[in-house]
Structure formats: C-alpha cells, structure tokens
Amino acid sequence: MSDTTLEIKDLSVEVEGRQILHDINLTIKTGETHVLFGPNGNGKTTLLMTIMGSPKYRITKGNIILKGTDITNLPMDERARMGIGMSMQRPPVVRGVKTRDMVTACARGRESDDELNSIFLSTNLNELVDRDINYGFSGGEIKRSELAQLLAQKPDLVLLDEPESGVDLVNIALIGHLINQLLQKKHPIRERMRSGLIITHTGHILDYVDARTGYVMLAGTIICEGDPHEILKTIVKKGYEECRKCIA
Amino acid sequence: MHSLDTSKESKEKARAAAAKKARFGEDIELAKYEHAAAELPYQEDLSVISGDAKSQMLQTGVVVDDTSQRSGTIIQMDHSVIHSITKQDDIEVMSTMKALEKYDWLAEYMWKAVAVDADKYTAHVELNPGNGYFIRALPGSKTVYPVQACLYIGKKNLAQSVHNIIIAEEGSELHIITGCTTAPREEPAMHLGVSEFYIKKGAKISFTMIHNWSPETEVRPRTGVIMEEGGIYLSNYIIMKPVKSLQANPIARCNGNNTITRFNSIVLCPPGSNMDLGSQVILNGAGSRTEIISRAITTGGNIVARGYIEGNAPDVKGHLECRGLILKGDGHIHAIPELKGNLAGIDLSHEAAVGKIAEEEVEYLMMRGLTRDEATATIVRGFLRVEIEGLPPELTAQIKQAVETAEKDLM
Numbered sequence: 001m002s003d004t005t006l007e008i009k010d011l012s013v014e015v016e017g018r019q020i021l022h023d024i025n026l027t028i029k030t031g032e033t034h035v036l037f038g039p040n041g042n043g044k045t046t047l048l049m050t051i052m053g054s055p056k057y058r059i060t061k062g063n064i065i066l067k068g069t070d071i072t073n074l075p076m077d078e079r080a081r082m083g084i085g086m087s088m089q090r091p092p093v094v095r096g097v098k099t100r101d102m103v104t105a106c107a108r109g110r111e112s113d114d115e116l117n118s119i120f121l122s123t124n125l126n127e128l129v130d131r132d133i134n135y136g137f138s139g140g141e142i143k144r145s146e147l148a149q150l151l152a153q154k155p156d157l158v159l160l161d162e163p164e165s166g167v168d169l170v171n172i173a174l175i176g177h178l179i180n181q182l183l184q185k186k187h188p189i190r191e192r193m194r195s196g197l198i199i200t201h202t203g204h205i206l207d208y209v210d211a212r213t214g215y216v217m218l219a220g221t222i223i224c225e226g227d228p229h230e231i232l233k234t235i236v237k238k239g240y241e242e243c244r245k246c247i248a
Numbered sequence: 249m250h251s252l253d254t255s256k257e258s259k260e261k262a263r264a265a266a267a268k269k270a271r272f273g274e275d276i277e278l279a280k281y282e283h284a285a286a287e288l289p290y291q292e293d294l295s296v297i298s299g300d301a302k303s304q305m306l307q308t309g310v311v312v313d314d315t316s317q318r319s320g321t322i323i324q325m326d327h328s329v330i331h332s333i334t335k336q337d338d339i340e341v342m343s344t345m346k347a348l349e350k351y352d353w354l355a356e357y358m359w360k361a362v363a364v365d366a367d368k369y370t371a372h373v374e375l376n377p378g379n380g381y382f383i384r385a386l387p388g389s390k391t392v393y394p395v396q397a398c399l400y401i402g403k404k405n406l407a408q409s410v411h412n413i414i415i416a417e418e419g420s421e422l423h424i425i426t427g428c429t430t431a432p433r434e435e436p437a438m439h440l441g442v443s444e445f446y447i448k449k450g451a452k453i454s455f456t457m458i459h460n461w462s463p464e465t466e467v468r469p470r471t472g473v474i475m476e477e478g479g480i481y482l483s484n485y486i487i488m489k490p491v492k493s494l495q496a497n498p499i500a501r502c503n504g505n506n507t508i509t510r511f512n513s514i515v516l517c518p519p520g521s522n523m524d525l526g527s528q529v530i531l532n533g534a535g536s537r538t539e540i541i542s543r544a545i546t547t548g549g550n551i552v553a554r555g556y557i558e559g560n561a562p563d564v565k566g567h568l569e570c571r572g573l574i575l576k577g578d579g580h581i582h583a584i585p586e587l588k589g590n591l592a593g594i595d596l597s598h599e600a601a602v603g604k605i606a607e608e609e610v611e612y613l614m615m616r617g618l619t620r621d622e623a624t625a626t627i628v629r630g631f632l633r634v635e636i637e638g639l640p641p642e643l644t645a646q647i648k649q650a651v652e653t654a655e656k657d658l659m
Contacts, residue, residue: 054611080617088615092608095571096630105626106616132630149616 004068005030005157005195006051011062013050013220020046021220024062028157031192033183033209035228036199038217039240044199045089047217048159051197052086053079067156081108085155087146089162089199093134099145100129106152116152123148123178139166140175147178158182158196164205176208185210203232216243255355258364262374265365272552273495273524276466278368281407281438283376285326294323294331300432301325301400307489307653308427308458309646310398317642319423320383320395324410326403327378338389339422340382341397344411347382354382357413361444361472361501369468373442378409380442385420385451394423394456394643399441401430401465407438414443416451416479423640424453428467429460436464436492443471447479449504454482456643458650463490463520471496477504477533484636484643485513486650490521490549497526497554505533505561511540512634514651519548519577526554526584531564531594538566541634548577556586559594568598573605573631629655 006028013021020043028034038044050057051064053076063072071079094102103116103125111119120126123144134142143163150158163179164172184192198205206228214228216235223246224231234242269275291297294312297305302312305323315321320334320341329343340347348354364374381397401408416422430437439461447453461467473481481500500509511527529538540555557566572581585598605627613623632651636644 052615054615075614075620076611077614077617077619077623080615086615088612092606092612094609094612094627094630096633097613097626098630101626101630102613102616105613105618108617153616 007065009063012060028195031189033196033211034213035211043220083156085150085153086159102133103152106149119151140171160198179209261365262371265371270367288328291330304429307460309425310427317393318396319391319393322381323398325400338386340384344380344382361474369440376409380411382413384415385422387417388419390421394425397426399428401437404435410441412443415446416453418448419450421452426457430462438466441469445473447475449476450478452480456484459487461491467494469496471498473500475502475507480508483511488516490518493522495524499528501530502536503532507536509538513542515544517546517549517551521549524552528556530558534561535563540568542570544572546579548579551581554584558588560590565595570600572602
C-alpha cells in the first residue's frame with residue numbers, strides 16, 4: 001500500500017476556457033493534514049474541485065495520483081468510491097432529498113442504522129434529518145451536514161472547502177471536533193489512515209485542527225510551503241501582500 | 249340497464265349543454281365511442297376476476313385477493329357494478345343507482361357540487377347514465393381501513409359514464425382509494441367520471457386516486473367538493489402511465505368556516521400523452537386554509553399544470569406550489585398558477601418552477617459516490633416525494649408503491 005495518499009504533478013486547469021491553475025505540485029502522505037491559504041478567487045476551490053473530478057474543471061496538463069493510482073481521467077463518482085470525499089463551501093439544495101437520505105447514500109450500505117444515528121447525534125443533526133438537504137440551513141448546519149456525510153462515507157482523502165465559513169463561535173468548536181474525528185486525529189500519526197486538505201481563508205480552523213503543512217496559493221500558483229501556523233502568523237500580521245512580494 | 253332517477257330540469261340543462269365544449273383540453277368527439285355496454289353479472293367472489301384485470305387494478309391500489317386491509321370495496325366494470333361490500337355498519341358502499349333507489353333524498357345531492365351543464369362531458373353523464381359508486385360515512389363514523397373503489401373499462405371503444413356521490417356526514421372520517429383503469433390492451437376507450445363530494449360539519453375525507461389507463465384512453469373527470477364548517481378534504485392524485493388525453497380541474501368550495509383542503513398531485517407524462525390537470529379551491533369560509541401541491545414530470549408528453557385559489561372570506565390562507573421537471577424528450581410543461589383575493593386580510597401565495605434537473609445537484613450526489621443514474625434517480629424520487637399528512641399507513645404505502653413502480657420504468 002502506498003504511504004502517499006495524494007500526489008499532484010504539474011497540474012494546470014482551465015475553467016470555461018480560462019486558465020486558473022498553473023503547474024501545481026503537492027504531495028500528502030497518509031495520515032497528514034495540509035492547509036491551503038489564499039485570498040478568495042485565487043484558485044483554492046478550483047484545486048479541490050479538480051481533485052474531486054468536477055467536469056467543469058478541465059485538466060490541461062499534469063496528473064492526479066490517489067494512493068498510487070492515476071485518477072486524472074476518472075469521473076467524480078469513481079473518485080468518491082476510491083476514497084475521496086469533499087465538503088463543499090456552498091452545496092446545492094436538493095428538494096425532496098432528505099439529509100437522512102444523503103448520509104445513508106454516502107454510507108453505501110456499510111453503516112448500520114445505529115451507526116448512522118450515532119453520526120446524526122455527534123453532528124447534532126437530529127432535527128435536520130427529515131428536512132430537504134441544505135434547504136434553509138444555516139452556515140453551521142451546512143457544515144455539520146457535510147461532515148456527517150463524510151463521516152458516513154469514510155474517505156481516505158478528505159477535502160474541506162472553508163469548513164469554518166459562516167459558522168458561529170459555538171459551532172466552530174464542534175466543527176473542529178468533527179474534523180478531528182474524521183481525520184482520526186486521536187490516533188498517533190502512524191496509525192492514521194486518512195489524509196486531509198483544508199482550504200481556509202481566515203485560518204480559524206487551525207485553532208482546532210492540527211495540520212502538518214501549509215501552502216499559499218496566489219493567482220492559481222502555490223507560491224509558498226511551510227509550517228501552517230507560521231504562514232498564518234505572517235498572513236495575519238502582514239496580509240497576503242507579503243506573499244505577493246515572494247512572486248514579485 | 250337501469251336509469252338514474254334524476255330531475256327533468258337536469259335533463260333539460262344537459263340537453264342544452266350537449267355540444268358545449270370544455271373550457272380546457274382538446275375537444276373530444278363523443279360520437280366516435282360506443283355508449284352502451286352489456287350488463288355484467290354481480291360477483292360475490294372476486295377470485296373470478298381475470299388475472300390481467302386484477303393486475304391492472306393492483307397497479308391502482310385496488311386489491312381483490314386480500315381485502316382484509318379495506319373497510320369496503322366497490323368495483324364497476326364498464327357500466328356494471330360487479331361487486332360492492334362494506335365491512336362497517338356505519339359506512340355505506342353501493343352503486344349510485346342502488347343508492348338512488350334506496351334514498352329519495354339522494355336526488356338532492358345530484359349535480360350540486362358539479363354543474364350538469366358545465367360542459368358536454370357532464371351533460372353526457374346525465375344523458376347517458378352508466379352507474380358509479382355511492383360511499384357514505386354515517387355521523388361520527390370512522391373508517392378503520394380505506395374503502396376501495398375501482399372503475400374498470402373492459403370493452404373496446406366504450407365511453408364509460410360514471411356518477412359518484414361521496415358523503416361524509418357530521419363528525420365522520422372517511423378514507424377512500426380509487427383506482428381507474430382499463431384492460432391491458434392498447435385500444436381506444438373513454439372515461440367520463442363525475443364525482444361529487446359532500447363534507448359535512450367537522451367531517452374529513454381523504455381521497456386517493458390512482459389512474460392507470462391504456463395509452464389510447466381519453467379521460468374527462470369532473471369533480472366538485474362542497475365543504476361545511478371544520479371540514480377537511482385531502483386529495484391525492486397520481487398518474488404515472490401514458491394516456492392519450494386527460495383533462496381534469498376539480499373544484500372545492502369551502503363554504504364553512506375553518507375548513508382545510510389539500511390537493512396533492514403527482515404526474516408523470518410519457519411521450520404521446522397530453523395531460524391538462526389542475527385544482528381549484530374557493531375559500532368562502534372564514535379561517536379556511538388550503539394547499540395545492542403539484543409535481544409534474546414529462547419524459548416527452550405535454551402537461552398543463554393549473555392551480556387556482558380564490559379568497560372570499562376573512563383570515564383565509566392558501567398556498568399553491570407547482571413544480572415541473574422536463575426529464576427528457578421534447579414535451580412541454582405549462583404551469584399556470586392563479587390567485588384571486590377579494591377582500592383584505594387574506595393570505596394567498598404561490599410558487600412555480602419548471603426546468604430540468606440541475607447539473608450541480610447531480611454532481612453533488614456523484615461527489616458522494618453515486619453513479620450519474622443513481623444520482624438522477626435519487627433526485628427524481630425526491631422531486632416526486634410529496635409530504636402527505638392525515639392518511640392511514642396503508643394509503644401512504646400505496647402511494648409510495650405507485651411512485652416507486654413508475655420510477656423503475658423512468659430510469
């Protein structure tokens with residue numbers, strides 16, 4: 001078994017004819033969590049959606065390797081079944097499809113009713129299970145629902161797009177706890193089988209979730225790699241202007 | 249063939265309207281159909297019904313082999329009521345003809361909720377009576393299980409003429425499942441069905457109707473409901489199979505205060521089918537409430553989805569929700585929601601949407617590991633899921649089964 005969960009090689013991506021990502025290289029070893037910083041509109045979501053396999057994002061160059069298998073040309077449902085799970089920042093409402101249906105579908109028959117109920121309990125979703133997915137949900141409810149789906153899906157690679165956005169202070173601790181549960185943070189790193197790539201705009205999530213590596217993405221390029229807390233400190237202190245100096 | 253004992257006045261009005269075109273739907277030439285059918289024998293034992301007919305009935309929720317979960321059963325084939333039974337003393341189930349013979353007062357209920365001269369189809373039913381069913385819940389009674397009624401067309405090219413009267417007396421609760429179907433052959437036929445509902449003070453009727461016609465059938469149901477104070481009427485209409493032409497626009501007149509009316513319809517329109525379906529609610533009683541919910545899917549057929557709510561009394565509230573999905577093919581959906589308010593203090597609203605399945609919804613489900621087909625099926629299932637309250641579990645299960653069966657064909 002490969003000790004590398006995700007390997008991205010020279011990846012360039014365009015959306016509707018416009019080049020968004022340029023020559024991205026990134027490796028996440030099994031059990032590691034990495035964080036991607038960057039201002040809005042600089043390609044962070046594009047990278048996650050490309051890894052997930054959304055057809056809107058067209059790979060013009062490079063490869064995506066998941067656990068040793070090249071998945072560059074696989075559709076998103078196959079990628080999901082191979083072990084990629086993603087929490088969207090703004091998932092769509094699907095009328096008539098209940099939260100319970102979605103979480104159950106994610107489990108694909110692997111989880112018993114008791115286990116699913118335990119997921120609803122831990123994500124504090126009991127009041128939402130019979131409501132249409134994402135319909136009228138608050139920011140925190142959307143995040144908890146997304147994480148419940150991932151807890152049922154049990155992906156090897158967890159992609160989280162701004163898990164703290166729109167979440168109040170009470171909920172953010174719970175979100176952090178759920179992400180730690182999802183990424184098996186209780187276990188020593190050698191025993192963790194799940195890896196994570198988290199987009200964060202504000203960095204708040206780092207108060208709750210440990211990450212090994214941080215990146216800064218500007219204009220569709222990774223311009224910096226290092227200790228996530230150090231990177232965050234710099235961004236908080238000097239803003240992304242400091243990062244821009246690195247590519248000037 | 250017996251003749252219904254209706255008034256001379258009704259006959260005169262019917263004759264005057266014999267050529268009157270309906271307001272909606274294509275005009276059907278009635279002369280191309282046969283109007284008489286042989287009298288079929290009464291059957292005590294339903295096991296004599298052919299396997300084909302049983303299967304057709306079953307698809308409309310009418311069970312003949314095991315009626316233990318039904319409070320009563322009435323089956324009309326062509327123009328003959330071949331079986332009618334009630335298992336409760338306080339629920340009456342019989343043919344309309346028999347009921348008119350039994351009760352002099354029943355003539356007063358004929359053509360009060362539906363106008364005899366509404367159009368040529370109502371006129372035809374008056375001038376060419378072909379029976380129908382009478383179901384009545386006595387005051388304070390409550391059906392343990394639903395009463396089932398089946399209208400079956402077996403004869404080729406027959407215009408089946410039906411006049412149903414349903415009465416829920418004061419404080420009663422009546423659940424009905426009606427299945428309308430034809431022999432499993434692709435032969436022309438027509439169904440003209442008048443149904444008049446009378447819901448007395450504090451009474452409740454749930455009426456679940458499943459249509460399963462042959463693709464060559466033309467159908468013109470005409471339904472009227474008159475409600476007294478505190479009455480509740482819940483209508484669930486499901487059609488998931490092809491039909492050549494179907495036009496219906498039932499109307500509930502909520503004359504008493506504090507009534508509740510809900511029309512749910514689930515419609516699947518395959519290629520070659522034309523469906524013009526609506527529901528109308530006239531809120532005449534103060535504090536009355538209504539909800540009209542329709543879900544329409546076309547896979548190539550044409551749908552007109554109408555809805556009309558009129559508020560004529562203080563503190564009435566109504567909501568109309570009409571959603572259409574163009575799944576495939578080149579059919580169209582024309583949603584026509586209408587609201588009319590005639591005084592201050594009423595609260596009427598509507599929402600209508602027609603479109604295709606949103607790609608981002610499909611992708612969202614695929615992101616969770618569902619294949620494209622599984623994702624589409626899940627979204628369609630969700631679309632067709634209408635929250636139905638106030639039904640006994642047997643009926644809820646029946647509706648679910650009808651929808652699920654169609655989903656399999658759809659995918």
